[in-house]
Amino acid sequence: MECSLEAIFDQALVETNRLRTLRSEAPPADFLLKIAAEELSERLAVVERQFEAAAEIHGYTGLAAQALLATGKIGKVTRIETHAAFAAPGDHFTIAPLEQLPLEPASINLAVSPLSLHLTNDTPGMFVQIRRALKPDGLFLAAVPGADTLQELRDVLLQTEVEMTGGASPRVIPFADIRDIGALLQRAGFALPVTDKETYTVRYDSLFELMRDLRAMGMANPLAARSRKPPGRAFFLRAAELYAQRYSDPDGRVRATFSIIYLSGWAPHESQQKPLKPGSAKTRLADALKSKTFD
Numbered sequence: 001m002e003c004s005l006e007a008i009f010d011q012a013l014v015e016t017n018r019l020r021t022l023r024s025e026a027p028p029a030d031f032l033l034k035i036a037a038e039e040l041s042e043r044l045a046v047v048e049r050q051f052e053a054a055a056e057i058h059g060y061t062g063l064a065a066q067a068l069l070a071t072g073k074i075g076k077v078t079r080i081e082t083h084a085a086f087a088a089p090g091d092h093f094t095i096a097p098l099e100q101l102p103l104e105p106a107s108i109n110l111a112v113s114p115l116s117l118h119l120t121n122d123t124p125g126m127f128v129q130i131r132r133a134l135k136p137d138g139l140f141l142a143a144v145p146g147a148d149t150l151q152e153l154r155d156v157l158l159q160t161e162v163e164m165t166g167g168a169s170p171r172v173i174p175f176a177d178i179r180d181i182g183a184l185l186q187r188a189g190f191a192l193p194v195t196d197k198e199t200y201t202v203r204y205d206s207l208f209e210l211m212r213d214l215r216a217m218g219m220a221n222p223l224a225a226r227s228r229k230p231p232g233r234a235f236f237l238r239a240a241e242l243y244a245q246r247y248s249d250p251d252g253r254v255r256a257t258f259s260i261i262y263l264s265g266w267a268p269h270e271s272q273q274k275p276l277k278p279g280s281a282k283t284r285l286a287d288a289l290k291s292k293t294f295d
Helices: 013-023 031-045 065-071 123-133 151-165 178-187 207-217 234-246
Strands: 052-055 073-080 092-095 108-116 134-145 191-204 254-266
Touching: 013 207, 031 065, 031 108, 031 191, 031 254, 052 065, 052 151, 065 073, 065 108, 073 108, 108 123, 123 134, 123 178, 123 191, 134 151, 151 207, 151 254, 178 254, 191 207, 207 234, 207 254, 234 254
Parallel strands: 052 073, 052 108, 073 092, 108 134
Antiparallel strands: 134 254, 191 254
């Protein structure tokens, strides 16, 4: 399968990476998915609403679906995945490509996407598909890796390639800024959009252990514009040396940043709170935020 010139990700390779991870005998590196599943379920738990029909959109092993069901807030969860291998016994399961949502308009009350939207070429289109699938006053929750993710790895791989070859090719995928995610929610027509970010620092013995985890997450480089030439052992030895020089702690272990943007938005409904007209507020923003102002 060839990628179009506009494609950022080679979707065939994305699928290959995800399936290879699922079928690997190596221990899973699913700690980020567990964090996202727990965070999304906690956010759902405080919503004073029941959701009779929910969809987990490309959630890998179904950890998010399990966590959502445990809240007692939803009735049925349909898991949407790219391959039957991702299904577990008893799942309500539908197969669809990563960039397609096989749901009828206004057919679900809740859509949840845990750590998969960052691999779509048409992310705005996915937001629109999710918005259309929600019933009025339906809720969209998602976790999306943010722009600071793997900033250390991006830095050292770029520096290593410039140093050894005089050029550079993309080796770490681009991640969205929180402002871009908020803009996508608004553009897709979601009401009451909310975004916030959590940053997690994970420590490793070296760059090699980090890269092993990335492969175990299915995050080997899927960029359409990636170099097809294997970099070789000398490249990674130099990259590991730079990583240790720039991003190690006193005990010698190195740091890796993972940033997750959590977002929510509602399908519009007449019962929802409407924004005030400009100039009609009765409380100053500084008072509402309990902050000081200086003249």
